[in-house]
Amino acid sequence: MTTDCGRCPLRALRAFEPMDEREVDFMRGFKSGEMTIAPGAIILHQGSDSAHLFTVLDGFGMRTKLLSDGRRQVINFVMKGDFLGLQAEMLGEMAHSVEAVTAMRLCVFSRARIWELFSSAPSRAYDLTWTASREESLLGDRLVSVGQMSGEERVAHGLATLYRRGTALELLDDEGRMPLPFRQRDFADALGLSLVHTNKILRRLRERQIAIWREGLLTVLDEGALHAEALIEEEEERQRPLI
Amino acid sequence: MTTDCGRCPLRALRAFEPMDEREVDFMRGFKSGEMTIAPGAIILHQGSDSAHLFTVLDGFGMRTKLLSDGRRQVINFVMKGDFLGLQAEMLGEMAHSVEAVTAMRLCVFSRARIWELFSSAPSRAYDLTWTASREESLLGDRLVSVGQMSGEERVAHGLATLYRRGTALELLDDEGRMPLPFRQRDFADALGLSLVHTNKILRRLRERQIAIWREGLLTVLDEGALHAEALIEEEEERQRPLI
DNA sequence: CGAGTGATTGACGCAGATCAAGCGAAGTGG
DNA sequence: CCACTTCGCTTGATCTGCGTCAATCACTCG
Numbered sequence: 432m433t434t435d436c437g438r439c440p441l442r443a444l445r446a447f448e449p450m451d452e453r454e455v456d457f458m459r460g461f462k463s464g465e466m467t468i469a470p471g472a473i474i475l476h477q478g479s480d481s482a483h484l485f486t487v488l489d490g491f492g493m494r495t496k497l498l499s500d501g502r503r504q505v506i507n508f509v510m511k512g513d514f515l516g517l518q519a520e521m522l523g524e525m526a527h528s529v530e531a532v533t534a535m536r537l538c539v540f541s542r543a544r545i546w547e548l549f550s551s552a553p554s555r556a557y558d559l560t561w562t563a564s565r566e567e568s569l570l571g572d573r574l575v576s577v578g579q580m581s582g583e584e585r586v587a588h589g590l591a592t593l594y595r596r597g598t599a600l601e602l603l604d605d606e607g608r609m610p611l612p613f614r615q616r617d618f619a620d621a622l623g624l625s626l627v628h629t630n631k632i633l634r635r636l637r638e639r640q641i642a643i644w645r646e647g648l649l650t651v652l653d654e655g656a657l658h659a660e661a662l663i664e665e666e667e668e669r670q671r672p673l674i
Numbered sequence: 675m676t677t678d679c680g681r682c683p684l685r686a687l688r689a690f691e692p693m694d695e696r697e698v699d700f701m702r703g704f705k706s707g708e709m710t711i712a713p714g715a716i717i718l719h720q721g722s723d724s725a726h727l728f729t730v731l732d733g734f735g736m737r738t739k740l741l742s743d744g745r746r747q748v749i750n751f752v753m754k755g756d757f758l759g760l761q762a763e764m765l766g767e768m769a770h771s772v773e774a775v776t777a778m779r780l781c782v783f784s785r786a787r788i789w790e791l792f793s794s795a796p797s798r799a800y801d802l803t804w805t806a807s808r809e810e811s812l813l814g815d816r817l818v819s820v821g822q823m824s825g826e827e828r829v830a831h832g833l834a835t836l837y838r839r840g841t842a843l844e845l846l847d848d849e850g851r852m853p854l855p856f857r858q859r860d861f862a863d864a865l866g867l868s869l870v871h872t873n874k875i876l877r878r879l880r881e882r883q884i885a886i887w888r889e890g891l892l893t894v895l896d897e898g899a900l901h902a903e904a905l906i907e908e909e910e911e912r913q914r915p916l917i
Numbered sequence: 918c919g920a921g922t923g924a925t926t927g928a929c930g931c932a933g934a935t936c937a938a939g940c941g942a943a944g945t946g947g
Numbered sequence: 948c949c950a951c952t953t954c955g956c957t958t959g960a961t962c963t964g965c966g967t968c969a970a971t972c973a974c975t976c977g
Contacts, residue, residue: 521807563806564764578866623821
């Protein structure tokens, strides 16, 4: 029992651009089902290929890269609306793994039909390329953070980025709390900091009443201060295409 | 006096996939000229838009991101065959700048016609998306390096990556030297290390007879050791599409 | 010939890594 | 239902890789 693309709950979000009827029709043909993933499960394996592509309908995950000696870099966090598996399709193998942190629900597309997308739905192909560009841009931001910023700046930047994405996806409850089910370990690996140091910085942000993250919920008390710390200039999220 | 796409000197390189006659025809229409850039000039500005897209015909450059307080992250180095400006096209503005390090020669495409590429040259659109994916994958590798590796590992990784790219582009002369016209400052900003520390590590690699980089030329004396240091597993570069 | 740029090297100090230990919550199996 | 383990978070103590400061050298250029 899968949801019809015409009623896709994601597209109802303000974050995403509308789709015209032709595009929705195409997506109906492109979609091959839905899938549920358990917390901790690996969705896509670094170095291997995949018969499917996915759009995240619900849940949280992360893209990770493992080094031979066990060190790990979290490339990015995965939230609803993100598209997974493009690298496997294009490059032949994934350069990173994608793993579920919470239970996730995924919309599944058959990789065999992606060529149809290019040959018969150019507007969808454009949106796919758009998505790849956006991913690259997010990666670039993280690289600046990890390469140039101090610990405090990185933690603030990481939280601010997640908070911004969460806000755009309307994840905040009526008390302004956003679900953030990652472990501090994951967050530290995303920032290139040690777990211990990350923990101490989070404590300081809590004590300074800027942001509180505990029990899987993030509350931003002073968004201005958080952005100042993160060297982020205010700018709202624009609508983006959904695949 | 511009080169005809049928005789594009880049496509002659083994690194790039062949193009069929239809595709070459399309590129002739897509190409709007050539351009020469002086060393140090900015080709694309972070935060702004561009009327053109480019493929690098010759020369070296770099993608950089500037922080408000002057810190700088070099996102990636730019070599011949790289495609520039996709982000401006897709996202509306560049998330980073692109600046020339040596004199550069660029093949210029009109941005207005990119939609034609999607609507009437799907195989070219596919290749464009491929290119975006590859860029993302390179960025991911750099993120792992900057986020998880020690100074020695990062420097080795950086040199090894550049050397691999240069080899694929047949840039090595008959004594195995590859042009590498960047300043140590640029390299340090790419690795997220200080200039001084980078310099000291380069010296050690020189003393250990692993790699020598001076006067704009890189010589790798012990590729095995370099790769070991960089935690890179051997793997040759496959052919890739050219835009 | 003075000024600017890039590479090089030594001395010193700190941000953040590593080590170590304790705490509460959630299994789990006898 | 209680011992026992596991997992994530927290906090203090100590150590070190790397940043910062500072000075010199070699070139190039107007």
